[in-house]
Amino acid sequence: MNPTDDTRTASAIPPAPALRIPVDRLHAIVRAIWEQAGSAPREAELVADHLLAANLSGHDSHGVGMIPRYVESLRGGQLKLNLHAQVVRDAGAVLTLDGVKGFGQVVAYEAMERGIERAQKLGVCAVALRGAHHIGRIGHWAEQCARAGLVSFHFVNVAGDPLVAPFGGADRRIGTNPFCAAFPRAGRPPLVLDFATSTVAFGKARVAYNMGKQVPAGALIDHQGHATREPKVMLEAPFGSLTPFGGHKGFGLAAMCEIFAGALSGGYTTHADTVDHSRAIINCMLSVIIDPAAFDAPNAEAEADAFVEWVKASPLADGVERILAPGEPERATRAEREAHGVPVDPATWQQICAAAAAVGVPAQQVEAWSFD
Template sequence: MSLTSTPVIVPADRLREIVRTIFSAAGSSEREAGLVADHLVGANLRGHDSHGVSMIPAYVANALDGSLVLNQALSVAFDSGALIICDGGVGIGQVMAHDAIEAGIERAAGTGACIVGLRNSHHIGRIGHWAEQCAAAGLVSIHFVNVVSTPAVAPFGGTKARVGTNPFAVGIPRTDMPPVVVDFATSRLAAGKVHVAFNQGVSIPEGALLDADGHPTTDPSALFSDPPGALLPFGEHKGWGLSVACELLGAALIGGKTQSGPKQGNAIVNSMLSILVSPDRLGTRANLDDETNAFVSWVRSEADRASQILMPGDPERETKRWREANGIPIDARTWQEIEAAAESVGVPRLA
């Protein structure tokens, strides 16, 4: 099979089973393997293949070399009631973030608001997942995240990678309606999306990537060359400013490490500052619903284009409906990498 041939199509339930099997074989508990499977496959279902099962090879490799600690227990470093700082101990991020956010949800439900710091976690995946977790509990949430790994993004005005893709997310619940979920990297493309394009053998959009000499390119391999190229911030100085805020608030404020030099190891380390607010405790739930609905109706009121005007989260829900019905496409190269990762922990070749 060539690396650019027809993708493998896998039903979501089967893909979850595969992920659980791989991580169980690697040493994860049943709960950990299940949370990882739900998160990764959930990202694929929503069209974010960069944060889905394509992460399995990196996670397994890091678990095998000890830079990712399986079955780690989240520890609480500071707790003053409405302010919690947790340390992930480079445990698997899909568990560390889930448990930290659950702690914040419980506190915010009681006090009206909670600030949750999660530091030193292995890769926590798609940040919109955590905004959705809060929205499902009826909470508004804001999330600032930094990345300590291989620098991938140049600062505004620069040409060399110095920081990670530093994502930002907001979740806004709506009664009896899907939530508004804003979730994006502060680079023009997430590094994982460039990797997916590389595996698929396709070009990336113009204006997102520089090669090692600082020249614009649409060749995704430039990001992974030696020496590597660099992604650019979205929105020029605006995206760069938000990236700086994610770096310093997401990590430095809560005792985490910033990306202050070249990659030091194989781990992909995230820290995240999350602000959770209960509209019910504020007494503004009805107003939030009414004004959100009025706002959405207004922005979609251009009748001949209403169906083309999307709210944040709409594309993910549409993709999820399609992929639940038709299966999840995985490019051939990524599937081969997943098979190799499975074999490295003793799982026979995947069907």
């Protein structure tokens, strides 16, 4: 890494880009930033693949807008470049890996590669990955498994980074702990369910705050535990909390994500000894990967299709245009953005350029990224 003076280089930041950036061009920019920061070409490529795929699926909270946060974590000495998932224990159908605070986009990819290979051989593999730097959009890992024809489900904790109150509680104790599950379909995109266990993602509260808007009712409580729609409680002291989705059920799922991912992996859960105020985001993930061909279920896909068709035939509720299966909204957004480019708002673009400058991307190169 070759850090430069942020203040000096900020003046070289080009004006806001066009509203849409072509996918290939944005991918090249992300690769250039991480190669300048010190990543090997393969690492830079995997990071770019992941961040772009998150934007393409419509989850901008986990796309290229994460670059400034990753640069802060790198400069703070938390994110480590060019590291690989380490096998801590190989028990056949159960693998324990350590992400050694390497790029999550690399170590989770490697964890899935190992789990896929083992599930293809044994029918099933449980992979526990601990201590990875942010692994981003979890659907990306389920899609990697689905491309190999495998079913998977993933429990994730955000170790030591509480933002969500327990059901009935009045302060932040749990991460936004995502859960994800995917069902592959031959020659067609998989069904992918992938969500944070908070009512709204933290990034959505931040966007509402920046835009001076309120969040949906029920999504937040203030520092005294009272319901509020003001997103500032997540960004200004005294801090409030996100609520778990679905009351006690969402809280229960978040708790099991915390325990399966944080405890079973040999990593850590969130509690008084582990709360971390650094800019790092540390994820642990338990993935269970299954070869559907190992079951005696030749009609599994046809049965899944029949079910999806059945629910889609439901009469529509007021204001609803159509019923969607898990993963359909992301696919529609992907098709639209592949055709028309990825929207990057001016503030995010400025932050990305400042982060690029901070890792030493020359001012002329950053200027050449201008999209006027």
